[in-house]
Amino acid sequence: MFSKQLIAASLQPIVLTIxxxxxxxxxxxxxxxxxxxxxxLVWTAGTLYPLMHRLETKGFxxxxxRPSEAGPRRKYYRITAKGRSVLESDKSEWLSVHSxxxxxxxxxxxxx
Amino acid sequence: MFSKQLIAASLQPIVLTIxxxxxxxxxxxxxxxxxxxxxxLVWTAGTLYPLMHRLETKGFxxxxxRPSEAGPRRKYYRITAKGRSVLESDKSEWLSVHSxxxxxxxxxxxxx
DNA sequence: TGAGGCTATGTCGTACCGCGATATAGTGGT
DNA sequence: ACCACTATATCGCGGTACGACATAGCCTCA
Numbered sequence: 001m002f003s004k005q006l007i008a009a010s011l012q013p014i015v016l017t018i019x020x021x022x023x024x025x026x027x028x029x030x031x032x033x034x035x036x037x038x039x040x041l042v043w044t045a046g047t048l049y050p051l052m053h054r055l056e057t058k059g060f061x062x063x064x065x066r067p068s069e070a071g072p073r074r075k076y077y078r079i080t081a082k083g084r085s086v087l088e089s090d091k092s093e094w095l096s097v098h099s100x101x102x103x104x105x106x107x108x109x110x111x112x
Numbered sequence: 113m114f115s116k117q118l119i120a121a122s123l124q125p126i127v128l129t130i131x132x133x134x135x136x137x138x139x140x141x142x143x144x145x146x147x148x149x150x151x152x153l154v155w156t157a158g159t160l161y162p163l164m165h166r167l168e169t170k171g172f173x174x175x176x177x178r179p180s181e182a183g184p185r186r187k188y189y190r191i192t193a194k195g196r197s198v199l200e201s202d203k204s205e206w207l208s209v210h211s212x213x214x215x216x217x218x219x220x221x222x223x224x
Numbered sequence: 225t226g227a228g229g230c231t232a233t234g235t236c237g238t239a240c241c242g243c244g245a246t247a248t249a250g251t252g253g254t
Numbered sequence: 255a256c257c258a259c260t261a262t263a264t265c266g267c268g269g270t271a272c273g274a275c276a277t278a279g280c281c282t283c284a
Contacts, residue, residue, distance in 0.1 A: 002205050002208070002209060003121070003202075003205060004241085004242055004243085004269075004270095005117070005120040005121040005123075005124075005242095005269095005270085006121045006205055006206065006209055007242070007243095008117040008120060008121065008241065008242065009115070009117040009118045009120065009121035009122075009209075010121075010209050010212075010213065011117075011242090012117075013213065014212070014213070014216065017213075017216045017217065018216070025261080025262090026261075026262070027260065027261050027262080028261095036212065036215065036216065037212050040208060040212075041212065043242095043243090044242090044243060044244075045243090045261085045262070045263080046242075046243045046244060046245080046246095046263095046264085046265090047241090047242055047243055047244095048262095049261095049262060049263060049264085050241080050242085050243095050263090050264085051241090051242090052262095053263090054241090068250085068251095068260080068261080070250085070251055070252080070260085071249095071250055071251055071252095071259085071260045071261065072248090072249060072250050072251085072260065072261045072262070073249095073250085073261080073262085074260095074261065074262085075261085075262070090115075091217060093114050093115060093118055094118065094210075094213060096114075096152065097114060097118055097121075097122050098206075098210055100122075100126070100148065100149050100152075100153065101122065101125065101126070101129075101206060103148060104126065104129045104130070104148065105129065105203065116240080116241095116270085116271055116272085117241085117271095119271070119272095120270070120271065123271090137232080137233090138232075138233070139231065139232050139233080140232095155271095155272095156271090156272060156273075157232085157233070157234075157272090158234095158235085158236090158271075158272045158273060158274080158275095159270090159271055159272055159273095160233095161233065161234060161235085162234090162235085162270080162271085162272095163270090163271090164233095165234090166269095166270090180231080180232080180279085180280090182231085182279085182280055182281080183230080183231045183232065183278095183279055183280055183281095184231065184232040184233070184277095184278060184279050184280085185232080185233085185279085186231095186232065186233085187232085187233070
């Protein structure tokens, strides 16, 4: 679907944004990303869980184990204050690069 | 400046877009990217030249050596038909991911 | 003459990361 | 009993940004 690089660039902002709306567990986050992208953001467990661990190690999110009503226990994540600040800078970086691309893809005079 | 991942996601589209306007050599491409990003896209030689070699190997660009009027000889690159087609799909992938992010971040950011 | 700076291209090593493969385990349907 | 879905975890491979280093031509200033 999307290139490895594009996935890499959008993974963290998407996960942090989802968590900024409230706590969620890994598998749920995968499903939500799949839904809101019309099936285009196909993450696998080998992609998501290592990312969640990295985000936790860096202090961007925190985790709590909770039993499920039906099925295996779940690890619920919450975004931290540090995570929110990182999300804001991720947003601004993305929008900055986007504006450069739009400028490039616009009229021919975009390049000196 | 920008995260490694964002750089990785935008490098190829930016280089291919610049070359879609006409031939250019590596060092020139670095300078142009620096200019049109107001100094934010700071690529180094260790980033750019291996990329150019990869793009050439993949058949997205082709190269011709030419002497410089003053200074070392230059390797001029041109985008190929395959490269143009890759650029189009890069564009559409980027815009697709962008629209997902904008949707996530809310309509107020879509205006700016 | 020569030292430093800019242009111009190249390679190597390190660190990081997406992702397929694999493992483990609880629950529910046929 | 078997399969599918849920849920988390780890390992290894391949790809890649980037700092460090190497090479070389040209120009300016002392």
